[in-house]
Amino acid sequence: MNDLRDHFEEIAGPMHAVDSKQVEADLTRGRRALRRRRTVQAVAGSAFGVAALAAAIAVATSSTEAPSERVTAGAPAVQLVAYQGEQPKGFTVDKVPDGWYIQASEQGYLTVAPKGAGTDDSFVGKIAIMLESKDQSGPGREGKTVKVGDTEGLLVESLSEPDASGDRGSSLWIKQPSGVYLIVQVWQGLGLTEAQIVELAAGVHVHKDAVQGVG
């Protein structure tokens, strides 16, 4: 078998008949995403759009919160505090949102998550800190230049188009002395203000153990 096309056939494998449970699950995911999107659109369009959206998201992402802990109109949804726990290896952090914790710490990335965040591999609803991939070469899109500590960073939307739930997310790219960018990716709807994203990023330190991923 020498032809590339044959190898592609092997890689793709056979086509399997669709399972009715899969179809129902696809439908359920779609309907759930549509409901989320309509909720966000409805809240965003209200007179108190911005503040109410932050409050709604805070409630949605932390359903176990006591009412008194919910964000109030006009106040940031989260407060940054000095990180007191054990520092990760590849990166260290000075500040994290109050009550959040470092969920995963590897040489290639770390995630900062609120209490109750899932332990799956997703970055949904979390802050992810990493170096750019070896296959990347900078932000690759327009953004807003911001002052991050003693250096500059570029704040860009993570996605050029919103995903199924209407989320674009934010990524702050900061060029390191090595020429490789540090990325602080913040899932939209976490309640962090732009200034807080910058403040958090200014407290991220990249160590020699940190490695770039690929892909």
Added chain:
Amino acid sequence: MQPGRNRDRHRGVRRDSGSGATERDEQFHAFVVSRRPRLLHTATLLTAGDTHLAEDLVQAALTKLYVAWPAFKRADNPDGYVRRVLVNALIDEKRRIWRRREQTMAVLPDVAGDTPSGAGPAGEAVKQALRELPPRMRAAVVFRYFYDLDVAATADALSCSEGNVKSQTARGLDRLRAALHQAQPTFLSQGATP
């Protein structure tokens, strides 16, 4: 559709009432039943044989399609629309970064069951080379070389210029052929009889 019900329609899809099956549900259901196997097949190639990630891509693409169903139904080229959604899911930065997490280790995890039987060393070499291509280049190769899409349709799927498609496809194929070429001696020495 009964006469007089058109007021309930919005851009070709009946408004969802929030409960019960809607026209969108019915159309989406039929679409998934007929197209899901093919979508998964394409996604498996786009992910270079990573069946788990392929399933993830298909789920993300189908969710996006459901949400944007009216736009999909209005699309001049529905197949092209689906390809764009699938490619966007592939190159989605969050998803790409999510994927990186599994690839930062020195040795890739065993992907037993990921490889159809009989692929052999040459097949493995091609798959590994395909996996190492940047996502856009991989998609360009898959659409142009395997699915025989023309340059314009591939450029539409990748949301890039036709020139970019040509260069990406050429470079991708070069890398794959080089990998295949390098694997041949190994393949022969491991069992082929002169």
